[in-house]
Amino acid sequence: MKLLITPKPEKDEGFISYLLRLTEANGYDTPSWILSLSGIDYMELQWKFTFVFSCSEGFRKFAKLTGNALSDLIELLYLPSPSPKHTTCDLDYDFYGAFLNRSIIRPHCPKICVKCLNEAGYCRRIWDCSLVTACPIHECLLLDTCPKCKRRLRAIRNRMSVCVCGCDWSELQPDLRHEHEIVVSRRIYQLCDLLPLDPPSKERHNPLQSLALQDFVIVLTFIAGLECEMSWATGRPSKSIKLRNKDLHTYFTEAHEVFENWPHNFHQLLDKKSKGNVRLNPRDGKLDAALKEEFGPLFKRLYGDLRESQFDFLREAFAQYVNNRLRAQYEIGDEFLSVPESDDDQYITVAEARRLLKISHDSLLNLVKTGEIAFATRSDRTLHFLLRLADVESVKINYAQALGSRELAEELGVDHKVISCLVKEGHLRRNPRRTIDAYHAPKFDVDTATRLLRKHNMVNNCLHTGKTNPTLILMFCEFVLRRLSN
Numbered sequence: 001m002k003l004l005i006t007p008k009p010e011k012d013e014g015f016i017s018y019l020l021r022l023t024e025a026n027g028y029d030t031p032s033w034i035l036s037l038s039g040i041d042y043m044e045l046q047w048k049f050t051f052v053f054s055c056s057e058g059f060r061k062f063a064k065l066t067g068n069a070l071s072d073l074i075e076l077l078y079l080p081s082p083s084p085k086h087t088t089c090d091l092d093y094d095f096y097g098a099f100l101n102r103s104i105i106r107p108h109c110p111k112i113c114v115k116c117l118n119e120a121g122y123c124r125r126i127w128d129c130s131l132v133t134a135c136p137i138h139e140c141l142l143l144d145t146c147p148k149c150k151r152r153l154r155a156i157r158n159r160m161s162v163c164v165c166g167c168d169w170s171e172l173q174p175d176l177r178h179e180h181e182i183v184v185s186r187r188i189y190q191l192c193d194l195l196p197l198d199p200p201s202k203e204r205h206n207p208l209q210s211l212a213l214q215d216f217v218i219v220l221t222f223i224a225g226l227e228c229e230m231s232w233a234t235g236r237p238s239k240s241i242k243l244r245n246k247d248l249h250t251y252f253t254e255a256h257e258v259f260e261n262w263p264h265n266f267h268q269l270l271d272k273k274s275k276g277n278v279r280l281n282p283r284d285g286k287l288d289a290a291l292k293e294e295f296g297p298l299f300k301r302l303y304g305d306l307r308e309s310q311f312d313f314l315r316e317a318f319a320q321y322v323n324n325r326l327r328a329q330y331e332i333g334d335e336f337l338s339v340p341e342s343d344d345d346q347y348i349t350v351a352e353a354r355r356l357l358k359i360s361h362d363s364l365l366n367l368v369k370t371g372e373i374a375f376a377t378r379s380d381r382t383l384h385f386l387l388r389l390a391d392v393e394s395v396k397i398n399y400a401q402a403l404g405s406r407e408l409a410e411e412l413g414v415d416h417k418v419i420s421c422l423v424k425e426g427h428l429r430r431n432p433r434r435t436i437d438a439y440h441a442p443k444f445d446v447d448t449a450t451r452l453l454r455k456h457n458m459v460n461n462c463l464h465t466g467k468t469n470p471t472l473i474l475m476f477c478e479f480v481l482r483r484l485s486n
Contacts, residue, residue, distance in 0.1 A: 001037065006067045010122050012194065015052050015076035016107050017123035020160050022066065029158055038062035049108045049155070053078050053093055076125065078105050095129065096192035098213035104130050104221070110153045111144035111245050113137070117161050118170040126192055131217055133249035136186035136195060140174035144245040147172065152244075184220065184252045191216065207313045208259045215310050222306065223255035226273060226298055263317035270321050273298055280326055282375075282385035284361065285350035287322065291383065307381055319379035326377070330369045347376055347386035356392055357399065367395060402443035 032042035040058035078093040092099035113135035148167035161170040191213040
């Protein structure tokens with residue numbers, strides 16, 4: 001048996017569109033008649049069209065019924081990956097060579113471009129992608145709601161461009177949109193080889209331009225999913241099926257804008273998604289607990305779901321944001337760094353720095369807060385709080401050269417009370433360091449001690465007696481204060 005009228009499927013046509021064209025051409029009241037003749041369960045038209053996601057035995061009958069080669073009809077379907085390594089989960093299906101999650105491909109939620117439908121007479125397969133919300137050819141929003149009856153377009157109908165209420169969509173005026181609202185749909189068209197690629201721009205960098213179709217979809221759904229219960233590209237259940245195309249269009253357009261002016265817009269998003277001003281305390285170099293508390297699902301998905309290397313740019317921008325937050329929290333500016341930071345700098349973990357310096361975590365963090373040791377947050381699959389090795393080694397040398405109060409008094413040849421007076425008056429800076437065995441070891445800055453030692457011989461005569469009367473102490477304090485102020 002063969003249908004009387006059997007037009008050939010178009011190259012970029014979806015299976016449901018071809019089924020509707022056959023229904024209309026042969027005068028059937030519903031597409032279910034053709035499916036029944038092919039042995040395909042027509043009740044699937046009432047649900048999610050699962051027959052479009054597999055090549056069942058009914059398609060062989062359908063090929064004979066329509067006079068098509070089976071290979072030509074398979075091009076209209078969305079088949080699962082033959083190899084799991086090409087997918088993120090077992091719900092991924094082939095969409096123009098990329099494997100997208102089943103929740104992204106929605107033939108059961110039809111939408112159309114009224115201009116394309118009027119010109120070509122069929123529905124494009126690419127419209128089944130939920131991220132394609134506009135037509136980049138005519139720069140208009142896709143229609144998924146009949147303006148007359150206010151109901152969603154039905155896939156089960158007997159005419160291609162006419163609603164069950166009688167409204168002819170091909171006669172409608174398109175809902176034109178601005179250029180920035182078309183960019184997501186245009187990019188998907190380009191990645192599907194349906195439009196030529198844009199020439200590379202040197203003016204601004206958008207990291208999305210380097211992503212393949214599957215990764216492009218995953219990243220945008222990740223960002224859009226922060227605003228609503230979006231179809232998440234790793235297979236999580238969602239309620240985005242209830243969203244109309246106009247809503248999806250808004251979410252995906254705003255998600256794309258996050259990647260413009262990179263990473264500034266992304267950092268603004270992080271500010272917006274912050275649950276509060278959580279104080280970051282990198283205890284032993286770990287920031288996970290505070291960041292999970294502050295950013296919730298954003299942090300979890302960024303470091304749990306998007307583990308592939310192509311998403312490193314997101315984690316690197318997040319690490320940069322955390323780094324800036326810590327610098328502001330510690331009130332550290334570039335002027336506090338004795339040596340400017342360089343890309344060639346080596347960094348070590350907090351645990352390694354503590355072993356080198358033999359000090360407690362609080363003492364080490366104090367060195368970071370004062371700018372004596374530069375830090376950086378680096379990201380791969382996890383977020384690391386690291387310390388610059390050169391600074392740690394410099395502090396270690398300074399520790400070895402630093403003098404205790406009694407050692408300094410002995411070197412200067414003065415009574416210990418003189419040093420205590422200088423410390424009390426603030427002329428000598430004391431750096432208490434709590435060691436790993438909880439021993440407090442206050443020592444004096446090596447530079448200050450060096451300046452005092454230079455003048456030791458000049459004041460030795462007045463202090464050589466060893467007497468610590470107030471007059472001598474005051475004279476010595478005034479002398480040191482004048483030298484330090486110079």
